[in-house]
Amino acid sequence: xxxxxxxxxxxxxxxxxxxxxxxxxxxxxxxxxxxxxxxxxxxxxxxxxxxxxxxxxxxxxxxxxxxxxxxxxxxxxxxxxxxxxxxxxxxxxxxxxxxxxxxxxxxxxxxxxxxxxxxxxxxxxxxxxxxxxxxxxxxxxxxxxxxxxxxxxxxxxxxxxxxxxxxxxxxxxxxxxxxxxxxxxxxxxxxxxxxxxxxxxxxxxxxxxxxxxxxxxxxxxxxxxxxxx
Amino acid sequence: xxxxxxxxxxxxxxxxxxxxxxxxxxxxxxxxxxxxxxxxxxxxxxxxxxxxxxxxxxxxxxxxxxxxxxxxxxxxxxxxxxxxxxxxxxxxxxxxxxxxxxxxxxxxxxxxxxxxxxxxxxxxxxxxxxxxxxxxxxxxxxxxxxxxxxxxxxxxxxxxxxxxxxxxxxxxxxxxxxxxxxxxxxxxxxxxxxxxxxxxxxxxxxxxxxxxxxxxxxxxxxxxxxxxxxxxxxxxxxxxxxxxxxxxxxxxxxxxxxxxxxxxxxxxxxxxxxxxxxxxxxxxxxxxxxxxxxxxxxxxxxxxxxxxxxxxxxxxxxxxxxxxxxxxxxxxxxxxxxxxxxxxxxxxxxxxxxxxxxxxxxxxxxxxxxxxxxxxxxxxxxxxxxxxxxxxxxxxxxxxxxxxxxxxxxxxxxxxxxxxxxxxxxxxxxxxxxxxxxxxxxxxxxxxxxxxxxxxxxxxxxxxxxxxxxxxxxxxxxxxxxxxxxxxxxxxxxxxxxxxxxxxxxxxxxxxxxxxxxxxxxxxxxxxxxxxxxxxxxxxxxxxxxxxxxxxxxxxxxxxxxxxxxxxxxxxxxxxxxxxxxxxxxxxxxxxxxxxxxxxxxxxxxxxxxxxxxxxxxxxxxxxxxxxxxxxxxxxxxxxxxxxxxxxxxxxxxxxxxxxxxxxxxxxxxxxxxxxxxxxxxxxxxxxxxxxxxxxxxxxxxxxxxxxxxxxxxxxxxxxxxxxxxxxxxxxxxxx
Numbered sequence: 001x002x003x004x005x006x007x008x009x010x011x012x013x014x015x016x017x018x019x020x021x022x023x024x025x026x027x028x029x030x031x032x033x034x035x036x037x038x039x040x041x042x043x044x045x046x047x048x049x050x051x052x053x054x055x056x057x058x059x060x061x062x063x064x065x066x067x068x069x070x071x072x073x074x075x076x077x078x079x080x081x082x083x084x085x086x087x088x089x090x091x092x093x094x095x096x097x098x099x100x101x102x103x104x105x106x107x108x109x110x111x112x113x114x115x116x117x118x119x120x121x122x123x124x125x126x127x128x129x130x131x132x133x134x135x136x137x138x139x140x141x142x143x144x145x146x147x148x149x150x151x152x153x154x155x156x157x158x159x160x161x162x163x164x165x166x167x168x169x170x171x172x173x174x175x176x177x178x179x180x181x182x183x184x185x186x187x188x189x190x191x192x193x194x195x196x197x198x199x200x201x202x203x204x205x206x207x208x209x210x211x212x213x214x215x216x217x218x219x220x221x222x223x224x225x226x227x228x229x
Numbered sequence: 230x231x232x233x234x235x236x237x238x239x240x241x242x243x244x245x246x247x248x249x250x251x252x253x254x255x256x257x258x259x260x261x262x263x264x265x266x267x268x269x270x271x272x273x274x275x276x277x278x279x280x281x282x283x284x285x286x287x288x289x290x291x292x293x294x295x296x297x298x299x300x301x302x303x304x305x306x307x308x309x310x311x312x313x314x315x316x317x318x319x320x321x322x323x324x325x326x327x328x329x330x331x332x333x334x335x336x337x338x339x340x341x342x343x344x345x346x347x348x349x350x351x352x353x354x355x356x357x358x359x360x361x362x363x364x365x366x367x368x369x370x371x372x373x374x375x376x377x378x379x380x381x382x383x384x385x386x387x388x389x390x391x392x393x394x395x396x397x398x399x400x401x402x403x404x405x406x407x408x409x410x411x412x413x414x415x416x417x418x419x420x421x422x423x424x425x426x427x428x429x430x431x432x433x434x435x436x437x438x439x440x441x442x443x444x445x446x447x448x449x450x451x452x453x454x455x456x457x458x459x460x461x462x463x464x465x466x467x468x469x470x471x472x473x474x475x476x477x478x479x480x481x482x483x484x485x486x487x488x489x490x491x492x493x494x495x496x497x498x499x500x501x502x503x504x505x506x507x508x509x510x511x512x513x514x515x516x517x518x519x520x521x522x523x524x525x526x527x528x529x530x531x532x533x534x535x536x537x538x539x540x541x542x543x544x545x546x547x548x549x550x551x552x553x554x555x556x557x558x559x560x561x562x563x564x565x566x567x568x569x570x571x572x573x574x575x576x577x578x579x580x581x582x583x584x585x586x587x588x589x590x591x592x593x594x595x596x597x598x599x600x601x602x603x604x605x606x607x608x609x610x611x612x613x614x615x616x617x618x619x620x621x622x623x624x625x626x627x628x629x630x631x632x633x634x635x636x637x638x639x640x641x642x643x644x645x646x647x648x649x650x651x652x653x654x655x656x657x658x659x660x661x662x663x664x665x666x667x668x669x670x671x672x673x674x675x676x677x678x679x680x681x682x683x684x685x686x687x688x689x690x691x692x693x694x695x696x697x698x699x700x701x702x703x704x705x706x707x708x709x710x711x712x713x714x715x716x717x718x719x720x721x722x723x724x725x726x727x728x729x730x731x732x733x734x735x736x737x738x739x740x741x742x743x744x745x746x747x748x749x750x751x752x753x754x755x756x757x758x759x760x761x762x763x764x765x766x767x768x769x770x771x772x773x774x775x776x777x778x779x780x781x782x783x784x785x786x787x788x789x790x791x792x793x794x795x796x797x798x799x800x801x802x803x804x805x806x807x808x809x810x811x812x813x814x815x816x817x818x819x820x821x822x823x824x825x826x827x828x829x830x831x832x833x834x835x836x837x838x839x840x841x842x843x844x845x846x847x848x849x850x851x852x853x854x855x856x857x858x859x860x861x862x863x864x865x866x867x868x869x870x871x872x873x874x875x876x877x878x879x880x881x882x883x884x885x886x887x888x889x890x891x892x893x894x895x896x897x898x899x900x901x902x903x904x905x906x907x908x909x910x911x912x913x914x915x916x917x918x919x920x921x922x923x924x925x926x927x928x929x930x931x932x933x934x935x936x937x938x939x940x941x942x943x944x945x946x947x948x949x950x951x952x953x954x955x956x957x958x959x960x961x962x963x964x965x
Contacts, residue, residue: 009470010469010473015654016652020654050386053470054384110380111647112647112651203651205654206651211673211783212651213659
C-alpha cells in the first residue's frame, strides 16, 4: 500500500499518523505539502489532525481551499480512500466530501481524554478489521468536535449505515455522559455514500502502540493495509 | 526630539544614578530611543540587578551539562548524541491583566526560547498559583489562564504533560503563571546567540512588528503625543499559528549551515535580542529600521526597538546562504528581512529614515548594568503550631474526605483535559502521576519531567522551603524510575527593595543551592520574577522548580496506581508525624503555622537511590512520593488511580493518628510489593527505614478500625471540587 499524508500549515498530527501508518505498512507514507497539488498516485490519502491555518476561521475552512485539496477531492470522487482525523474530519466537511459540520464543543472547552466508541459497521476499508459493535478506547483532543447535520442528513446517515463510530459508555450504551462534545446522536465518525471517505474526531493513531497504553487504533491501519495492499 | 528631563528618566524606571552612569559612558545626552533601550536593558527583568549576586550561589555545572544559565535555555546531554534543552519562565503580570493572552504568550515565549537553540519542543508543563477560590477574580483567572495555555500549546502540537496548581489568598492580586518547555536537539547542533563575522547579515524573521507590548505605553502621553494609540494595553496577543510556522521554518533552516547565531525576540524585543547577540559576540550591530516588517504605519524607532510583538526571531546569517534561508521562510509564508549587519565597531547603531536614532557602545551597556546588593533580613520564625490542634482533630476518615476535596489536593483533571497531552505520540506517563514521562521519539529512552515547590513551606522558612522544593522535584523524578539530571528555576517573589522580601529570596536560594549540590542536580536555566506585590502585600515566596531526568527504558516507568489485591503497602523513609506548615493543619485545624518539615538531604538521596533501584529491578509495582497531605492522602491517590482499595494498620504507638496519617515528613515514598521481606532486607542493607503500613484490596479505604470509605465516594469528592467550582456562578463559594 502507498499512502500520502497531506501536511497543511499547522497540521500537527502528521508525524503521529505517519508513525502509525508505517508500523502497519512497513514503509513510510509520502508526506505531501499542501501546495503540491501534483502528488504521485497513492492507495490512501490521510488528512491529519492539527490546527491548519490556526483554525482562525472555522476549523478546516482555509485548508479545504488550499491547492492540494482540489486534487484530493478529485481522487476521492474516483474512489481513492480518504481518511480525515480530527482537523482532517473538519476539512472533509468544509470541502464537501462529507455532510454536516463540526461545531464548538458543547462544553466550550478543548477536551483531551480517552473516550469509548462503538464500531457501527465493519463494511468499509477502514473498519473491516473490527468486529461490529466492538467498543474501542481511543483518545479525543479537540475544540470543535460537536457534529451537526440537519435531520434529513442524520436520517440518511443512519439509514445508509454511514455512521462509522458513536461515543458510548464502556459497556456500549449510548448516553449523553459518554459524549465528549455534544455531537448529534453521539456521532464520532461518518462515511461518504461509498464508504471510501471516513472522517472521525477520535485519534486512532494515538493508541496504536502498546507502550502508550493501548492498541485499539491499530486495527484501522492494519485493515487498510490488508484491503489496499 | 524631546529633551531628556529628569521626569522622563523617572518614567523610564531609571534612578538618577543609573541615568548618570549611562550618560557617563555615552558622553552626551541620549536620544529618546537610546533612553528606551537602556531602560529596558537595565530593567530588573532583563538585568537581574537585584538577584544576580545571589543566583551565583547556585551550582550550575556537572559533566552532563552542555550549557548552563545565560543562554536562551539550559542544555543537558542525555546520551546517544542527544541533548535536552529546557527552561521555565514566568508570565505573571500579563496573565493577571489578561489571563488568556498573558498565559498564551507565556507559553509561546518559552517555546521560542527552546527552539531558538535548535531543539524541537517535545513537552510543556506549567506551575500555576491563584488566589483564594472565594476571591471574585479567581474563577475568571483560572478559566482564562488554562484556556490560554491550552490554546497556544495545543495549536503548536506540543503536548502539555503536567504541572501544578495551588490556591492561596496571597496570590489574590498577583497570580503566577510559570511555563516550562522541554525540547530535544542533536547534542552537536546546539544554536547560540553570540553574533560573529563582521559583514554577516542580521536577519529578522517571523511576525511583523506592531505597537503591542511597548513599555512606552505606560509613559506620560505628553512626550509621545496624546493619541489613544499610545495607551494600548501592554499585554501582547499570541499567534500560535505563526509560531508553529516559525518553529518549522527555524528547524528546517537549522539543518543547513546558514545560521551563525540566533536569538528570539522576547522581553524588550529587538533591543535585547540585538544587544545580547552583539555583547556575547563582542561585535557591533547596525540596524536599518526602515527594513523591519511592520504592521502599522508611522512607527518610530523607539516603538520598533521596544515592541514586544510575539513570534519573531533575530538571526545572524552567512551572506552566501541568505537566499537559501529566504526560500525556506517563503515556503512557510513568513516575513524574512535583512535588517542589518555585523560590524567591528562594538556599537549598536540604529538608523531610520536617514537619521541615527541610537548609537550606543554595547560593552558598557552590558558591563555597566547596575547590580544591587539589596539589604535583606532573615525571615522570622513562623508562629508555633497551636497547642490544641491535635486535641481538636476530627476523625481520620472525616479529615481525609475534606482534604481530598480541598482546593490544593482536589483532582486537576479539569485543567489537564484542556491540554492536548498526547500529541506527538510519545506521552508514556500522562498527567496525574508524580512526574510525566515522554519517550524520546524513535527510541525506548524516557524523559521524566516535573515542576514543584511548596510555597507555604517557603513562607514559613525560606531556607527549608528552598531545600524542599528541589528535593521534591528530585523525588518525583525518582518515583517514576528516572535518574534526575538538572533543574530550571522560576523565582517568584515580592518587592526586592524590602529587606524581608529580599531575605526570602536569599533564604530560598541558600536552601536550593544546598539541595542541588547534595543531589548532584545543577541549575541550568532560570528566570526571576520580582515585584509580585499588590498594595504592599506580597505573594508567598515561590521558587518553582522544573526538573528533568532520564529513564534508560520506558518499560521501567513506574506509576502511582495500585496494581493488584493483596500487595503490601510499604512506606520508605522515616515518619515522625511533622504537622507544622502541613495541609492538614491549614485545612483541618485552620492554622497556617509551624515550621515546615525538615529535609535531610543525605537521607533523601539514600532513600531515592534505594527506590530507583527497586523500580529498575522490578521489585515494586506502584510508587508514589509522599507529599501534601501525608501518608493517607498518598494512599488514597494510589487507590483512586488503580481503582483498588486498601486496609491500613493503625498508627504506631506514641504517634497521634492525625500526625501519622497526615504529617508531611520529607524524603518518603509509598510503594507496593509482593515480597515485603525482601524489600525489608534490601532496605536494611541500604540503611533506609521502611515499614509495612497495610495491604491493597477491596473497593474501599479502611483506616484503623474506622468505617470504610468507599473509593467511589472518595473519587467523587476528589474529582468534583474543581469542575464544580468552575461551573458555579461568580461570587463567594464554599471551599470545603
